[in-house]
Amino acid sequence: MGQNDNSTTPYKVASSDELGRYMVATRDLLPGDLVLTERPLVFAPKAMLDPEAQMPCVGCYKPVFTDIGERCAKCGWPVCSGNCPGLVDPRHHGVECAVLSTRPDCVLDNMADYYRHDALLPLRCILLQNTEPEKWKSVLDMQSHMECRGPGTEAYEEANEFIVEYLLENFINKLDKNIKNKYLTDISKELIHRICGIIDTNALEIRLPEGAELQALYANTCILEHSCIPNTKHTFNQSSADKNDSYKITVKVVIPIMKDEHITTMYSHALWGTEARRQHLKDTKYFSCKCPRCSDPTELGTYLSAMKCFGDGNKSCDGVHLPQNPLDDDTEWACSECPVKVNNSQINMLISQMGEEVDGVLMMGGSVPMLENLLCRLSTFLHPNHYHLYSLKHSLVQLYGRQPSYMSEEILDKKIKMCKDLIQITTTLDPGNARLSLYSSVLQHELHSALILKAKKVKSDGSFKTAEEIKSLLLEAKVCIERALEVLKDDMEETSGRKLYDVIEESKKDFEKYCKEKGISL
Numbered sequence: 259m260g261q262n263d264n265s266t267t268p269y270k271v272a273s274s275d276e277l278g279r280y281m282v283a284t285r286d287l288l289p290g291d292l293v294l295t296e297r298p299l300v301f302a303p304k305a306m307l308d309p310e311a312q313m314p315c316v317g318c319y320k321p322v323f324t325d326i327g328e329r330c331a332k333c334g335w336p337v338c339s340g341n342c343p344g345l346v347d348p349r350h351h352g353v354e355c356a357v358l359s360t361r362p363d364c365v366l367d368n369m370a371d372y373y374r375h376d377a378l379l380p381l382r383c384i385l386l387q388n389t390e391p392e393k394w395k396s397v398l399d400m401q402s403h404m405e406c407r408g409p410g411t412e413a414y415e416e417a418n419e420f421i422v423e424y425l426l427e428n429f430i431n432k433l434d435k436n437i438k439n440k441y442l443t444d445i446s447k448e449l450i451h452r453i454c455g456i457i458d459t460n461a462l463e464i465r466l467p468e469g470a471e472l473q474a475l476y477a478n479t480c481i482l483e484h485s486c487i488p489n490t491k492h493t494f495n496q497s498s499a500d501k502n503d504s505y506k507i508t509v510k511v512v513i514p515i516m517k518d519e520h521i522t523t524m525y526s527h528a529l530w531g532t533e534a535r536r537q538h539l540k541d542t543k544y545f546s547c548k549c550p551r552c553s554d555p556t557e558l559g560t561y562l563s564a565m566k567c568f569g570d571g572n573k574s575c576d577g578v579h580l581p582q583n584p585l586d587d588d589t590e591w592a593c594s595e596c597p598v599k600v601n602n603s604q605i606n607m608l609i610s611q612m613g614e615e616v617d618g619v620l621m622m623g624g625s626v627p628m629l630e631n632l633l634c635r636l637s638t639f640l641h642p643n644h645y646h647l648y649s650l651k652h653s654l655v656q657l658y659g660r661q662p663s664y665m666s667e668e669i670l671d672k673k674i675k676m677c678k679d680l681i682q683i684t685t686t687l688d689p690g691n692a693r694l695s696l697y698s699s700v701l702q703h704e705l706h707s708a709l710i711l712k713a714k715k716v717k718s719d720g721s722f723k724t725a726e727e728i729k730s731l732l733l734e735a736k737v738c739i740e741r742a743l744e745v746l747k748d749d750m751e752e753t754s755g756r757k758l759y760d761v762i763e764e765s766k767k768d769f770e771k772y773c774k775e776k777g778i779s780l
Contacts, residue, residue: 268293269521271481278401280483281521286514289690293490293509293521294478299393300386301349301464301474301505302379309370314470316351316378317344321469324369333358335373353385354378356441360432377421379461379473380453381429388441396477402455403544417454422447459543464494464505467753472505479507484543485522486535486551487558489513491692492523493751510748512690528693531563531645532584533606548585551687555580560683562648564641565608567593568600578641579605609646612636616646620653626664629654643683651676652697655704659711670712677705695745696754702742703762709735710769725778732773736780739766 268291269281287293303314312321315338316330327336330345333355337345344350358381365372386394407413430438430445438445460480461473479492495506515521525543526535532552539547551557556564567577577595581602590599619632633650640647658664658673681701688694713728713735742762749755773780 277483279481281481283515283517283519283521285517287511287521288514289510289512291511293511295506295508296476296478297503297506298474298476299396300379300382301472302382303375304463304471304473305370305375306470309373309375312469313369313373314375315339315342315344316354316375317342317347318350319344319466319468319470319472325366329364330355330358332362334362334364348389353389353441354381356437357381357385357429357433360429360434360437374420374424377424379457379475380421380450381425383453383457383475384445384450385441387444397453397456397475399477400456400460400475400480402452403459404452404455406544407451407455407458413455413458414451417451417458421454422450425450462492462507464496465752465754467496474505474507476507479509479523482509482523483520484525484539484545484547485520485549486524486526486528486532486547487513487549487687487689488522488524488692489515489519489690490521490523491690491695491748493748496751512692524693528688529562529645529648529697531609532557532581533563533602533609534645536584546585552584555582555584558686560686561641561643562645562683562687563609564644565591565600565605566639566641567596568598570596570598581605608639612640612646616649620649624650624653626654626657626661629657643679648680648683651680652701655680655708656700659704659708665711667712667715670708670715673708674705674712677701677708681705691745691748695749696758698745699742699758699762702738702745703758703765706735706738706742706765706769709738710772725776728776729778729780732778733780735769739769 266284268284268287270284271279272282273279281293303316303319306312306314306321309324311324313324313327313336314320315322315327316335317337320338322328322336322338324336328338328340329335330337330351331340335351335358344352345355346352383394383397386397407417409415426447430442433442457473457475461475462479464472464474466472482490489512490509491512492507492509495503495508509523511521526538526547530538536547536552539545561578561580563581565579567575567579569575575593575596575598577593577598579591579593579598579600581589582592583589587602589602591602591605592599615632615636619628622628624632629650633647633654636644636646636650655673655676658669658676681698684694684698684701688698691698709731713723713731716722739762743759743766746755746759746762750759
């Protein structure tokens with residue numbers, strides 16, 4: 259906890275026509291200070307990546323193989339075991355089972371269409387109206403943006419097909435009158451659409467250790483305003499002794515917040531360029547971000563979206579293309595050195611095509627030659643710090659120095675420079691490690707390993723480097739490994755964070771052992 263911690267509530271809720279409800283600090287807040295902690299109002303599993311192969315148990319969310327897994331004795335949905343405690347727990351499957359039981363048949367074909375797990379959270383929300391009226395009221399207080407999700411919109415049609423009609427036709431319309439009166443006194447197509455809007459706007463995703471994901475709604479956390487430079491970080495409790503604390507969220511300060519400043523989180527990806535972030539926020543959250551990062555053509559000096567000058571067809575130019583007004587969807591991109599301008603739609607088309615290439619190579623688990631080839635080609639058009647190149651470089655630094663063909667001193671120097679460049683970008687975009695802590699930790703760890711390998715390299719005459727010659731490399735490596743562990747301090751509840759921490763801790767032990775063997779004190 260920070261030094262400013264005391265009993266007064268660190269925030270108050272304000273509102274405006276532009277932002278709706280938002281939080282402001284009631285006092286100066288320091289990194290580590292607690293903003294809030296709360297239990298979810300409601301949560302439910304999402305569909306898994308390959309639902310024909312695996313689905314989450316509706317009682318505990320552990321992945322189960324759909325073709326051989328057990329089924330709930332009452333409703334037929336896939337479960338880990340007929341004895342799973344969550345099947346009777348009202349916070350999990352206990353209440354919804356009465357509704358889902360109106361269609362008790364089991365199928366083995368078209369499983370993803372038959373068992374739509376993404377429809378469970380809307381159903382669990384609606385069931386709160388009679389089982390937990392206070393929670394239901396809190397859910398209805400949330401923003402739904404129905405004014406932007408009317409008939410004819412993509413959001414409406416998608417929700418209508420996959421959730422609203424699915425729930426009504428398969429379950430709700432077939433309910434026994436007594437069950438309907440007991441649980442669903444107020445139910446309509448419009449209400450389910452409104453709940454879908456509330457979920458799309460406010461739900462947070464929770465990755466579980468076994469691989470499934472949940473969506474959850476939080477009464478107070480949903481008030482946090484978006485910024486592409488967030489000043490808080492949130493984590494989820496997944497290992498509490500008290501089962502009622504499952505998925506409790508904790509929001510902490512990561513960048514100093516002065517009294518009356520807005521308290522913010524981030525709804526988008528920190529390593530997307532401005533155009534991609536703003537479009538995602540418009541499509542999913544129905545607002546246009548105007549934060550300091552989005553307003554700055556250089557994205558805080560990182561040039562994460564910048565293009566190299568296209569030239570005028572006659573001669574090349576060393577300038578950089580940046581949007582003249584990044585908050586204008588129709589802005590032109592102007593060169594910093596010559597008069598050439600390019601319209602936004604041309605830039606977007608190019609970036610989209612390049613993004614598909616990058617995604618394709620990364621999805622195939624790109625080899626070093628594949629990654630280097632694409633990096634070389636895209637570098638003709640993109641600023642060295644462009645986010646597409648960042649993705650390729652982040653993959654490359656995890657391969658350099660780890661394969662026999664890529665262990666030369668030249669490659670290690672290349673890796674060291676690449677790591678330092680990426681660390682600079684990452685730290686600028688996310689100074690509080692709110693969103694990019696795993697990226698940052700991996701980069702510090704890879705920089706550490708490259709420095710150690712360089713220290714161990716024999717000299718051109720075949721002799722080993724002396725302790726004095728490698729001490730500066732080892733000092734730098736020591737700082738890197740300590741930073742790699744430090745940035746993960748708030749990620750220990752996440753499986754990925756815990757695993758990465760354990761790997762880096764082993765590297766630290768190996769490093770300390772090496773220093774001891776060499777008789778080097780740092």
